[in-house]
Amino acid sequence: MIMNYNINQLPEPSTKRIAFKVKSAVERAIRKKHPWVFEGGIVKQSSEGEAGDVAIVYDGKKNKLIAVGFYDPHSPVRIKILSHGAAMIDEVWFEERVAAAAQQRQSLLETDTNSYRLIYGENDSLSSLIADVYDQVLVIKLYSFVWLPYLKMILPILLKYSNCSTAVLRLSRVMQNQPEYLHGLQDGMILHGKLEQPDIHFKEHGLLFSANVIKGHKTGFFLDHRHNRKKVGALSMGKKVLDIFSYAGGFTVHALGGGASEVVSLDISAKAQEMAKKNVALNFKDANHSVLVADAFEGMQSLLRRGTRFDVIIVDPPSFAKRDSEKEGALNSYTRLARLAALLAVKGGVLLLASCSSRISADDFFAAAESGIKATGRSFQLEEKTFHDIDHPVTFPEGAYLKAGYYRLND
Numbered sequence: 001m002i003m004n005y006n007i008n009q010l011p012e013p014s015t016k017r018i019a020f021k022v023k024s025a026v027e028r029a030i031r032k033k034h035p036w037v038f039e040g041g042i043v044k045q046s047s048e049g050e051a052g053d054v055a056i057v058y059d060g061k062k063n064k065l066i067a068v069g070f071y072d073p074h075s076p077v078r079i080k081i082l083s084h085g086a087a088m089i090d091e092v093w094f095e096e097r098v099a100a101a102a103q104q105r106q107s108l109l110e111t112d113t114n115s116y117r118l119i120y121g122e123n124d125s126l127s128s129l130i131a132d133v134y135d136q137v138l139v140i141k142l143y144s145f146v147w148l149p150y151l152k153m154i155l156p157i158l159l160k161y162s163n164c165s166t167a168v169l170r171l172s173r174v175m176q177n178q179p180e181y182l183h184g185l186q187d188g189m190i191l192h193g194k195l196e197q198p199d200i201h202f203k204e205h206g207l208l209f210s211a212n213v214i215k216g217h218k219t220g221f222f223l224d225h226r227h228n229r230k231k232v233g234a235l236s237m238g239k240k241v242l243d244i245f246s247y248a249g250g251f252t253v254h255a256l257g258g259g260a261s262e263v264v265s266l267d268i269s270a271k272a273q274e275m276a277k278k279n280v281a282l283n284f285k286d287a288n289h290s291v292l293v294a295d296a297f298e299g300m301q302s303l304l305r306r307g308t309r310f311d312v313i314i315v316d317p318p319s320f321a322k323r324d325s326e327k328e329g330a331l332n333s334y335t336r337l338a339r340l341a342a343l344l345a346v347k348g349g350v351l352l353l354a355s356c357s358s359r360i361s362a363d364d365f366f367a368a369a370e371s372g373i374k375a376t377g378r379s380f381q382l383e384e385k386t387f388h389d390i391d392h393p394v395t396f397p398e399g400a401y402l403k404a405g406y407y408r409l410n411d
């Protein structure tokens with residue numbers, strides 16, 4: 001069900017200012033423009049407060065202001081820094097940030113694309129706020145309660161710079177689980193304009209897609225791989241393509257658009273496969289496309305047993321390491337996947353191996369992927385490494401999560 005929310009019910013921004021002193025290591029991180037102050041990094045604070053109160057951080061020696069941010073008593077990241085220097089957090093300040101973000105994405109909008117990330121949280125100085133655009137629909141995803149008193153202020157600015165007529169709100173799992181702080185807001189509510197149905201059509205480099213902005217993963221679609229999907233399209237003319245962890249068929253559609261002779265999508269979710277079929281049908285009448293609903297490891301093994309081989313193979317798994325203790329297992333899985341993919345590729349075939357785990361460094365990921373290919377005894381070369389597309393800029397180490405390598409098998 002699509003539900004509207006009247007944002008006038010939200011509280012006004014508080015006028016409270018809380019002064020902080022932090023540990024010297026945190027001061028150094030702030031000087032390097034890091035956007036987070038963890039609870040344990042705080043030495044002193046002038047008073048308690050509520051989510052969205054303005055936090056002002058002073059240095060320990062000279063009492064000089066070094067940062068301004070939002071105070072968040074609900075999160076271990078207790079201060080979300082907005083400005084690494086003095087700033088009035090008001091409409092003017094928000095508009096400057098949103099205008100700068102829009103400007104940074106301008107070149108993307110000159111391609112045949114109307115889906116993009118307008119605001120990527122901390123990396124666009126707006127910690128814990130994501131704003132994705134799907135044609136006329138703006139999807140705001142919040143990861144912290146700090147934004148609730150400021151939604152009324154920032155919404156018209158986001159609408160103006162995105163040229164959207166509708167705004168949908170998505171909430172992080174952590175926020176959804178604490179309804180007592182939500183002022184009646186629920187995940188998927190409409191904050192502005194009308195939404196007739198949850199599936200929105202949009203374009204990515206000339207190809208059509210549909211995403212469920214109310215219930216889909218993240219804000220409905222994985223916009224972050226756009227540049228890799230375009231590259232896969234360019235590699236696919238006359239090729240047999242295998243898209244593993246295919247979700248809504250992003251890579252599948254681009255491979256078909258690039259002239260693939262056949263595409264197989266593999267995903268464990270039958271629902272995702274329905275979306276993939278729908279997205280293929282939006283673009284092509286008689287595409288040579290089939291879906292395999294299976295676990296990736298098992299599905300790849302069974303393709304191997306059947307002797308099926310592919311020219312282009314995409315392996316884009318979900319995040320395998322949600323916490324540090326899972327890192328080793330994640331690297332192991334990347335290696336196993338790379339090995340299976342290499343076994344499934346023809347001579348001269350290309351593997352696109354990707355990782356979206358922020359806890360796994362790019363170097364560790366590429367090493368794991370290469371050891372998987374090496375284990376097959378086949379010779380290969382790394383043709384290209386890619387990272388974030390321009391609408392997912394990275395301004396601090398934890399903001400970087402996406403890395404992908406293009407490997408060609410020589411024999």
Ligand code: SAH
Nearest residue numbers: 222245246247250267268269295296316318
């Ligand atoms: N490549 C996609 C995004 C992938 S998201 C794109 O470009 O849009 C990760 C996908 O992996 C999800 O669709 C999820 O259903 C699928 N998945 C998770 N675990 C899996 C497993 N063990 N085997 C196969 N698919 C899996």
